Amino acid sequence: MRKAHRICSRIALAALLAAALGSAPAHAASKEIIELQTQVQQLLDMVQRLQSTVDARFGAMQHLVEQTADNANQMAQVVNAMQQKINAQGDATSGKLDTTSGQIQSLNDSVDELKTRIAKLDKAITDMQSQLQNIQNPAPGQAPGAAAPGGTGYNVSPPQGNAQFGAPAQPMANQAPPLKETYQAAVRDYNAAKYDVAAGEFQDVMHYYPDDDLAGTAQFYLGEIAYRQGDFADAVKAYNAVLEQYAGNPKAPAAQLRKGLALLQLNKKDAGIHELRSLIQRHPQTPEAAQARSKLNGMGVRIAAKG
Numbered sequence: 001m002r003k004a005h006r007i008c009s010r011i012a013l014a015a016l017l018a019a020a021l022g023s024a025p026a027h028a029a030s031k032e033i034i035e036l037q038t039q040v041q042q043l044l045d046m047v048q049r050l051q052s053t054v055d056a057r058f059g060a061m062q063h064l065v066e067q068t069a070d071n072a073n074q075m076a077q078v079v080n081a082m083q084q085k086i087n088a089q090g091d092a093t094s095g096k097l098d099t100t101s102g103q104i105q106s107l108n109d110s111v112d113e114l115k116t117r118i119a120k121l122d123k124a125i126t127d128m129q130s131q132l133q134n135i136q137n138p139a140p141g142q143a144p145g146a147a148a149p150g151g152t153g154y155n156v157s158p159p160q161g162n163a164q165f166g167a168p169a170q171p172m173a174n175q176a177p178p179l180k181e182t183y184q185a186a187v188r189d190y191n192a193a194k195y196d197v198a199a200g201e202f203q204d205v206m207h208y209y210p211d212d213d214l215a216g217t218a219q220f221y222l223g224e225i226a227y228r229q230g231d232f233a234d235a236v237k238a239y240n241a242v243l244e245q246y247a248g249n250p251k252a253p254a255a256q257l258r259k260g261l262a263l264l265q266l267n268k269k270d271a272g273i274h275e276l277r278s279l280i281q282r283h284p285q286t287p288e289a290a291q292a293r294s295k296l297n298g299m300g301v302r303i304a305a306k307g
Contacts, residue, residue, distance in 0.1 A: 090298060097291060102224075104287060105254055109187060109217060112250060113180075116213070176208040183214050186221070195225045216246025220255050223262075232262040253279060253288040260292065273301055 186201030202218035202225075209215055223238030239259035243252060260275035276292040280303060283289050296303055 093298075097294070101254070101257075101291065105224075105251075106187070106191065108250065108254075112213070112217070113184070117180075177204055179205065179209050179212060179214065183218065186218065190221055190225065193228075195229060199225050213249060216242055216249030217251050219246060220249070220251040223255065223258060227258060227262055232265045235259075235262045236266070253283040253286045256282070257288040257292055261295070273299075274305075277303065277305060 182201055183205050186198045186205065189195075189198035189201060199222060202221050205212075205218040206215045219238060220242045223235045223242065226232070226235035226238055236259055239255040239262065242249060242255035243259070246252065249255075256275060256279040260272045260279065263269075263272035263275060273296065276296055279292045280289045293303055
């Protein structure tokens with residue numbers, strides 16, 4: 001730009017000189033004047049070429065700027081589309097994880113129930129073997145089939161009903177429902193989304209059999225029912241009951257995982273992250289710990305807290 005300014009200044013000076021000389025008589029023209037006019041013409045040609053070059057370069061630069069702006073807009077659209085796709089995939093993955101978690105829990109329940117049945121069957125077989133041994137090897141001084149001391153020699157059932165009037169016995173009030181049947185019916189109703197019915201049946205299991213392992217599992221399912229119905233506050237309370245009252249229950253890791261997810265649903269991010277980290281530390285090799293790691297990674301959160 002400075003060079004062009006100097007050239008323009010020289011051109012202006014040459015033009016003034018040419019105008020001054022042009023007004024002089026023709027015979028005053030000399031060789032120097034002719035050379036000066038020639039230089040002025042050359043300078044004019046240079047200015048024109050310089051202007052053409054500047055115009056061409058400016059046009060090219062403007063074209064590059066427009067291309068850059070178009071590329072930036074296209075890149076922004078691509079990034080937005082990718083972000084939407086990632087969000088959709090994240091939502092779908094979260095839904096699949098919830099579904100898979102429910103299926104795994106149902107499978108674990110079935111396995112636990114099968115183990116309980118096998119244990120009871122083993123106990124029944126052991127009792128039968130003991131009874132057979134007692135029959136085959138009676139106590140010394142007592143013949144097989146002999147009556148016990150003070151007995152009659154026969155198994156006599158207690159009288160049914162009122163012995164005085166011969167009326168049938170009345171059923172006991174608030175008779176406890178059968179544990180296995182009640183629990184299995186509750187699980188079926190839960191899987192069929194009959195949450196109100198299932199909640200009542202799970203509560204019956206907890207009420208009549210509070211010391212059984214299935215009571216802790218029933219408490220966990222009460223939390224699951226509240227979670228599925230969107231009542232995350234009640235779900236957290238139910239999961240806390242599992243962790244505090246049934247800490248040794250096989251559902252304890254699942255209860256802590258679901259508690260952390262429920263806290264996140266309640267926008268209690270710090271508490272939810274703390275619960276998931278605690279689950280990973282307490283039960284590192286469980287499938288629930290793997291789900292907790294996946295959730296924290298998806299949130300961009302460290303698995304272990306700093307310090």
